[in-house]
Amino acid sequence: MISSPVAWPGLKNLIRQIGTFDGAHAYAGSWANQLETVTQAMVVIALVLAVAKLGGELAVRLRQPPVLGELLAGVLLGNLGLFGITAVEPLKHSEPLAVLAEIGAVLLLFEVGVESDLFQLLAVGWSSLLVATLGVVAPMGLGYWASAWMMPDASWMTHLFVGGTLTATSVGITARVLKDLGKSTTREARIVLGAAVADDVMGLVVMAVVSGLAAAAGTGHGTPDGEGAGLIVAKAVGFLAFALLAGRFWSQRAFGWAARMQVPGALIASCICFCFAMATLASLAGLAPIVGAFCAGVVLDEVHYKPFVDRGERKVEELLQPITALVVPVFFVLMGLRVDLRGFAEPKVLALAGLVTLVAVIGKQVCGLGVLEKDVDRLVVGIGMIPRGEVGLIFASLGTTVLVGGLPVVSGQVFSALVMMVLLTTLVTPPMLKAAFARRAT
Amino acid sequence: MISSPVAWPGLKNLIRQIGTFDGAHAYAGSWANQLETVTQAMVVIALVLAVAKLGGELAVRLRQPPVLGELLAGVLLGNLGLFGITAVEPLKHSEPLAVLAEIGAVLLLFEVGVESDLFQLLAVGWSSLLVATLGVVAPMGLGYWASAWMMPDASWMTHLFVGGTLTATSVGITARVLKDLGKSTTREARIVLGAAVADDVMGLVVMAVVSGLAAAAGTGHGTPDGEGAGLIVAKAVGFLAFALLAGRFWSQRAFGWAARMQVPGALIASCICFCFAMATLASLAGLAPIVGAFCAGVVLDEVHYKPFVDRGERKVEELLQPITALVVPVFFVLMGLRVDLRGFAEPKVLALAGLVTLVAVIGKQVCGLGVLEKDVDRLVVGIGMIPRGEVGLIFASLGTTVLVGGLPVVSGQVFSALVMMVLLTTLVTPPMLKAAFARRAT
Numbered sequence: 001m002i003s004s005p006v007a008w009p010g011l012k013n014l015i016r017q018i019g020t021f022d023g024a025h026a027y028a029g030s031w032a033n034q035l036e037t038v039t040q041a042m043v044v045i046a047l048v049l050a051v052a053k054l055g056g057e058l059a060v061r062l063r064q065p066p067v068l069g070e071l072l073a074g075v076l077l078g079n080l081g082l083f084g085i086t087a088v089e090p091l092k093h094s095e096p097l098a099v100l101a102e103i104g105a106v107l108l109l110f111e112v113g114v115e116s117d118l119f120q121l122l123a124v125g126w127s128s129l130l131v132a133t134l135g136v137v138a139p140m141g142l143g144y145w146a147s148a149w150m151m152p153d154a155s156w157m158t159h160l161f162v163g164g165t166l167t168a169t170s171v172g173i174t175a176r177v178l179k180d181l182g183k184s185t186t187r188e189a190r191i192v193l194g195a196a197v198a199d200d201v202m203g204l205v206v207m208a209v210v211s212g213l214a215a216a217a218g219t220g221h222g223t224p225d226g227e228g229a230g231l232i233v234a235k236a237v238g239f240l241a242f243a244l245l246a247g248r249f250w251s252q253r254a255f256g257w258a259a260r261m262q263v264p265g266a267l268i269a270s271c272i273c274f275c276f277a278m279a280t281l282a283s284l285a286g287l288a289p290i291v292g293a294f295c296a297g298v299v300l301d302e303v304h305y306k307p308f309v310d311r312g313e314r315k316v317e318e319l320l321q322p323i324t325a326l327v328v329p330v331f332f333v334l335m336g337l338r339v340d341l342r343g344f345a346e347p348k349v350l351a352l353a354g355l356v357t358l359v360a361v362i363g364k365q366v367c368g369l370g371v372l373e374k375d376v377d378r379l380v381v382g383i384g385m386i387p388r389g390e391v392g393l394i395f396a397s398l399g400t401t402v403l404v405g406g407l408p409v410v411s412g413q414v415f416s417a418l419v420m421m422v423l424l425t426t427l428v429t430p431p432m433l434k435a436a437f438a439r440r441a442t
Numbered sequence: 443m444i445s446s447p448v449a450w451p452g453l454k455n456l457i458r459q460i461g462t463f464d465g466a467h468a469y470a471g472s473w474a475n476q477l478e479t480v481t482q483a484m485v486v487i488a489l490v491l492a493v494a495k496l497g498g499e500l501a502v503r504l505r506q507p508p509v510l511g512e513l514l515a516g517v518l519l520g521n522l523g524l525f526g527i528t529a530v531e532p533l534k535h536s537e538p539l540a541v542l543a544e545i546g547a548v549l550l551l552f553e554v555g556v557e558s559d560l561f562q563l564l565a566v567g568w569s570s571l572l573v574a575t576l577g578v579v580a581p582m583g584l585g586y587w588a589s590a591w592m593m594p595d596a597s598w599m600t601h602l603f604v605g606g607t608l609t610a611t612s613v614g615i616t617a618r619v620l621k622d623l624g625k626s627t628t629r630e631a632r633i634v635l636g637a638a639v640a641d642d643v644m645g646l647v648v649m650a651v652v653s654g655l656a657a658a659a660g661t662g663h664g665t666p667d668g669e670g671a672g673l674i675v676a677k678a679v680g681f682l683a684f685a686l687l688a689g690r691f692w693s694q695r696a697f698g699w700a701a702r703m704q705v706p707g708a709l710i711a712s713c714i715c716f717c718f719a720m721a722t723l724a725s726l727a728g729l730a731p732i733v734g735a736f737c738a739g740v741v742l743d744e745v746h747y748k749p750f751v752d753r754g755e756r757k758v759e760e761l762l763q764p765i766t767a768l769v770v771p772v773f774f775v776l777m778g779l780r781v782d783l784r785g786f787a788e789p790k791v792l793a794l795a796g797l798v799t800l801v802a803v804i805g806k807q808v809c810g811l812g813v814l815e816k817d818v819d820r821l822v823v824g825i826g827m828i829p830r831g832e833v834g835l836i837f838a839s840l841g842t843t844v845l846v847g848g849l850p851v852v853s854g855q856v857f858s859a860l861v862m863m864v865l866l867t868t869l870v871t872p873p874m875l876k877a878a879f880a881r882r883a884t
Contacts, residue, residue, distance in 0.1 A: 038725075042548070042721055042731070049711050049714060099538075106484070263495055265771075269492075269767060269768065270495075273492050280484055283481045289480060
């Protein structure tokens with residue numbers, strides 16, 4: 001087909017038009033129009049997916065988490081402009097792609113929520129809880145300070161977002177390194193993994209609060225003052241408490257009802273509806289939709305949909321897998337796409353990336369102080385908490401959409417610096433962990 | 443949350459704005475804008491999904507195929523305007539929803555293709571082949587005639603689409619009824635099921651040809667003349683032959699290569715990329731994307747991705763299930779949404795629906811003549827071929843997007859009549875099959 005005289009110009013045209021893929025065609029009911037939009041959507045999705053998986057594969061081969069490869073693949077694709085290739089440039093601002101990526105983030109946090117459990121969370125030891133708390137407070141404070149020091153003219157919202165991005169640990173990479181080293185059952189490992197669970201929920205509180213502040217600022221009420229901020233914090237915490245309690249009840253009722261359904265796909269459809277409903281509630285409450293999605297995942301307990309599993313349906317985690325395998329990488333590739341490498345030509349941006357990364361590493365070393373047991377290696381605990389990942393990226397990207405005085409709170413340059421921090425903290429952890437264990441062994 | 447003074451106006455606003463969900467917001471980088479679009483997208487998807495599954499559930503309870511319920515749920519939702527509720531009206535013309543539905547149709551035909559097999563297809567008996575051929579030719583001819591008789595002023599393209607809609611049998615319902623009656627192993631059953639497989643491919647040829655003609659008409663070249671039509675038919679058949687041969691080779695190579703990937707989700711991502719690539723090729727060749735998607739499914743053989751399965755990954759069918767369970771119902775609900783019940787107030791539309799349904803039933807009775815064996819009940823074979831489903835709907839919806847002289851080839855009224863035909867043929871089959879078997883038993 002490729003060699004047919006009709007197909008070639010069509011293909012060239014299509015490639016030229018991928019850029020204009022913005023869903024802005026009016027529904028004209030015309031075959032040519034609609035066909036074009038659908039074909040463009042398929043080409044864009046296939047392209048992003050292929051790039052994501054190739055990047056992920058490269059990362060896996062280098063014993064790194066796939067996320068890292070997806071991000072880097074996005075960075076590469078997004079900076080092809082440096083080599084004179086501008087065809088993918090418009091993808092950075094494509095709204096359908098942004099919406100798909102955001103839905104990817106929502107489903108990702110739902111999945112993370114499904115895999116964690118409220119009761120398991122309440123059962124982590126005191127050491128883990130203390131480690132997590134220190135690991136949220138210290139990076140937040142240090143990040144705020146670093147941002148304020150480097151950008152004295154920026155809004156305090158900017159500093160808040162930079163600090164917020166540094167809070168959540170992405171423990172996946174640590175868990176894997178510990179397993180590879182055969183150290184999964186050490187007390188250090190148990191403390192780190194427990195802290196990571198607690199960390200998730202604290203990150204959620206931070207996100208609820210910061211996104212509430214952001215929404216207030218973004219809807220034209222201006223930067224909230226002290227009193228307004230207090231109200232927003234109260235509302236965010238109130239939403240979380242309400243969502244976790246009422247959500248648990250709703251989940252039980254909704255799935256108890258859904259479990260009587262016999263139509264194929266009822267379970268996965270119920271999950272998506274529940275997740276989207278909670279995300280919408282969060283959004284109506286002035287918080288980020290992902291906060292609601294995470295709550296939906298946390299309150300959804302296997303017991304609620306047990307009748308489905310008893311009938312031979314697969315578990316929610318397994319049903320979600322093929323879906324998240326398709327939409328979540330879209331989020332990471334888009335995050336990478338939006339990193340402008342040219343920004344690093346400016347020494348100040350490079351310095352910001354360096355300082356933020358340094359602060360991210362140091363901030364989590366404070367975690368070691370939270371260990372109550374005496375014979376535990378505090379350095380290992382501190383290093384294990386270093387990697388930042390998904391939640392940090394979501395935070396940073398949230399910041400780019402909040403406008404204060406017409407400018408985004410997180411500028412393109414700050415965003416690039418924060419993505420760099422995510423990449424570096426993740427890259428640096430495995431060798432440091434190995435070194436820390438080796439030190440102790442001698 | 444619902445009772446909070448902030449949430450209520452927000453919710454009302456959101457419901458009022460669902461209508462405007464058209465993805466046409468420019469990417470403004472503003473928190474409020476993007477948040478709104480994402481939230482609207484989630485609300486619309488959750489709504490359509492809930493409506494689809496409730497309808498599907500009702501159908502299953504009444505021992506009907508879920509598709510029927512999804513369609514009827516869409517019809518109900520789309521005609522709420524009769525009761526003064528106009529909130530969902532704009533969904534009918536929402537482009538993002540149309541694109542999602544079309545991607546649903548593409549994935550549906552990919553799935554159908556995956557489940558059928560080229561070699562199995564070549565191995566159906568002569569009776570099945572003859573039954574299928576007659577079952578394509580007779581309804582096509584009768585449908586063309588009925589359309590021309592009822593609408594003498596319409597373009598011959600209209601008649602072609604009406605005929606085309608009547609060709610493809612949707613054998614799922616027959617298979618289920620036969621199973622329920624304990625007749626799955628009779629020779630009648632084997633002939634019908636074999637014919638249904640052959641039917642798929644013949645339907646594909648018809649669709650390739652008709653969509654090629656439609657594309658030619660739709661891109662402004664006007665209704666093709668005899669010579670042009672001949673060229674298009676040759677091109678369509680050529681594409682199919684090429685896609686099935688080259689596609690098989692590509693599939694083998696691509697999956698052989700993909701099978702070396704270790705990153706999670708590599709198999710399902712490869713499938714989607716392959717499906718979308720073939721659909722894009724079909725589209726570039728001037729055919730409907732679904733034609734390419736079906737080819738992709740047919741040529742994709744389990745052998746190609748065997749290394750994945752050997753590593754403990756699930757089969758492609760199982761991986762596709764949760765995805766199609768979410769996007770395919772969007773297609774059926776949207777098809778239902780677009781049926782305007784007010785159209786049936788006009789006697790001519792009602793008459794058209796009746797005549798088309800009658801012709802659809804009679805056309806497949808000709809199938810009985812194709813049975814070569816002597817002791818086979820020809821009535822059972824004919825009745826078993828009656829139900830029309832997915833492929834017919836795709837045909838009809840294709841027709842609504844082709845413009846000839848500025849008017850759609852399949853008008854809203856004709857579309858409504860065709861959907862009615864799909865509903866009726868599916869409803870009528872189970873009792874008729876039961877009666878035919880009962881008649882023979884006495």
